[in-house]
Amino acid sequence: MRMPETALPLVARGLGFSAGGTALLREIDLVLEAGPPTLIIGPNGAGKSLLLRLLHGLLQPGAGWVRWQGRAAPRAAMVFQRPVLLRRSVRANAAFPLPLAGIPAADRGLRVAEALALVGLTDLADRPARRLSGGEQQRLALARAAALRPEVLFLDEPCASLDPAATAAAEYIIQTISRQGCKIIMSTHDLGQARRLAGEVIFLHQGRVCEHAAAPQFFQAPSTPQAAAFLNGELLW
Amino acid sequence: MRQQAGRRLDRGRRAGHPATVPDIATALAAAFGLITEGDRAVLSIVTLSLQVSFLAVALAALVGLPLGAFLAVARFPGRRPLIIAGNALMGLPPVVVGLLVYLLLSRSGPLGGWGLLFSPGAMVVAQVVLITPILATLSREVLEGLWEEYGEQLRSFGATPRLAVPTLLWDGRFSLLTVLLAGFGRASAEVGAVMIVGGNIEGHTRVMTTAIALETSKGDLPLALALGMVLMTIVLAVNAAAQLLRDLAQRRQG
Numbered sequence: 001m002r003m004p005e006t007a008l009p010l011v012a013r014g015l016g017f018s019a020g021g022t023a024l025l026r027e028i029d030l031v032l033e034a035g036p037p038t039l040i041i042g043p044n045g046a047g048k049s050l051l052l053r054l055l056h057g058l059l060q061p062g063a064g065w066v067r068w069q070g071r072a073a074p075r076a077a078m079v080f081q082r083p084v085l086l087r088r089s090v091r092a093n094a095a096f097p098l099p100l101a102g103i104p105a106a107d108r109g110l111r112v113a114e115a116l117a118l119v120g121l122t123d124l125a126d127r128p129a130r131r132l133s134g135g136e137q138q139r140l141a142l143a144r145a146a147a148l149r150p151e152v153l154f155l156d157e158p159c160a161s162l163d164p165a166a167t168a169a170a171e172y173i174i175q176t177i178s179r180q181g182c183k184i185i186m187s188t189h190d191l192g193q194a195r196r197l198a199g200e201v202i203f204l205h206q207g208r209v210c211e212h213a214a215a216p217q218f219f220q221a222p223s224t225p226q227a228a229a230f231l232n233g234e235l236l237w
Numbered sequence: 238m239r240q241q242a243g244r245r246l247d248r249g250r251r252a253g254h255p256a257t258v259p260d261i262a263t264a265l266a267a268a269f270g271l272i273t274e275g276d277r278a279v280l281s282i283v284t285l286s287l288q289v290s291f292l293a294v295a296l297a298a299l300v301g302l303p304l305g306a307f308l309a310v311a312r313f314p315g316r317r318p319l320i321i322a323g324n325a326l327m328g329l330p331p332v333v334v335g336l337l338v339y340l341l342l343s344r345s346g347p348l349g350g351w352g353l354l355f356s357p358g359a360m361v362v363a364q365v366v367l368i369t370p371i372l373a374t375l376s377r378e379v380l381e382g383l384w385e386e387y388g389e390q391l392r393s394f395g396a397t398p399r400l401a402v403p404t405l406l407w408d409g410r411f412s413l414l415t416v417l418l419a420g421f422g423r424a425s426a427e428v429g430a431v432m433i434v435g436g437n438i439e440g441h442t443r444v445m446t447t448a449i450a451l452e453t454s455k456g457d458l459p460l461a462l463a464l465g466m467v468l469m470t471i472v473l474a475v476n477a478a479a480q481l482l483r484d485l486a487q488r489r490q491g
């Protein structure tokens with residue numbers, strides 16, 4: 001059997017980013033392979049959002065590089081902490097990025113329908129997107145990303161402003177997308193969420209990768225005192 | 238029509254208003270008369286004014302709005318100077334614009350071949366020059382806020398600045414209505430430029446503002462007042478309609 005063409009692994013070497021003379025991310029070396037979700041965890045201000053933006057190419061690194069080392073062209077999407085919805089209908093939002101991604105017009109309708117069904121927004125397809133509740137808005141942002149059928153989906157604390165029920169719904173959607181073969185790379189400061197979703201964990205502390213390990217290993221036997229303290233719920237700054 | 242207004246004033250004087258310069262009440266009454274009767278001259282002046290200003294806004298929008306949107310999203314050397322130039326051009330005195338357009342369109346000027354001078358077309362050109370910088374600058378300001386919100390997500394979708402322009406224009410459509418309104422207000426209220434390039438020719442290039450200026454200086458206050466009232470009503474009505482539309486859309490889109 002022939003392996004499908006892939007853009008992974010996503011590799012970062014000596015990655016650094018600074019602003020105003022302050023180093024915010026330092027000497028980050030990562031190899032991200034296809035497989036179960038990678039969760040980037042760490043306290044507020046650790047640099048999780050910056051790292052995701054660098055990996056996705058939204059920011060230019062100050063040092064080092066990020067590269068897709070597979071043979072295929074990368075297909076990546078990103079969902080932000082606060083969903084960015086256009087002033088259009090739910091359906092139009094889900095369809096918006098498809099032409100930019102070169103999806104033929106004939107395929108777009110089906111993709112949108114499937115994505116809206118995945119997140120349970122089929123019945124609200126004609127509503128103005130920005131009139132949805134917070135949870136529905138984030139589900140729409142997930143649907144819009146899913147419609148692209150990306151190989152990698154970056155998620156920056158997608159549940160940070162959601163209530164427990166909406167969080168559960170979003171996690172279920174993320175797991176479904178992951179099972180369909182999409183590589184999830186997601187940040188969170190919620191340890192419980194990391195335990196529920198992670199295949200592997202990147203623990204970020206003060207702009208450095210403190211640990212990068214398989215989830216069971218990280219949660220049972222963290223190898224650094226900083227990670228142990230974070231797991232114990234001690235605040236880290 | 239001048240005679241008509243004159244007759245009305247005579248009637249006013251006979252009714253016991255002693256004045257070579259008629260008093261305001263009489264002039265107002267006569268002005269209302271001109272409007273309610275649908276005086277042909279008034280009607281043609283109003284129609285021409287609206288045609289010129291609407292056309293000028295439409296043409297200026299075709300250039301100004303995409304330019305403003307592009308300046309809101311693109312970062313390139315020369316962007317700052319362009320923005321500063323736009324701001325400066327916003328304050329151009331209309332008479333200076335009139336003079337420049339006059340020179341361009343005059344028989345010996347570079348665009349003399351168009352044969353537009355002293356025609357409604359020349360007035361459209363002058364108003365377009367006058368309001369394009371306004372539309373570009375105001376739309377840039379409005380859309381910069383929208384880009385701040387949309388920018389990262391659109392870049393994540395792979396949208397280049399050029400591809401982002403239509404998205405910003407569509408999603409900012411209700412705020413841009415206010416921008417168009419500012420352009421329309423400026424175009425329809427302006428006297429100097431259209432006076433110079435149009436020539437204020439009766440029945441040909443006479444618009445509300447130039448007619449008001451002329452009739453006032455000649456002492457035909459009823460006609461001036463009638464046109465003034467129509468001008469004010471139009472500007473207020475257009476503003477109110479746009480505001481209403483905006484509120485309605487805001488409530489719908491959230």
Ligand SMILES: Nc1ncnc2c1ncn2[C@@H]1O[C@H](COP(=O)(O)OP(=O)(O)O)[C@@H](O)[C@H]1O
Nearest residue numbers: 019020024042043044045046047048049050051
């Ligand atoms: N564009 C920027 N300029 C300057 N400082 C920034 C910028 N973006 C983020 N930071 C700072 O970098 C640090 C890491 O930010 P962030 O990646 O958002 O952290 P996290 O997502 O882990 O909470 C924070 O101290 C933040 O204030």
Ligand SMILES: [Mg+2]
Nearest residue numbers: 048049156157
């Ligand atoms: Mg963050």
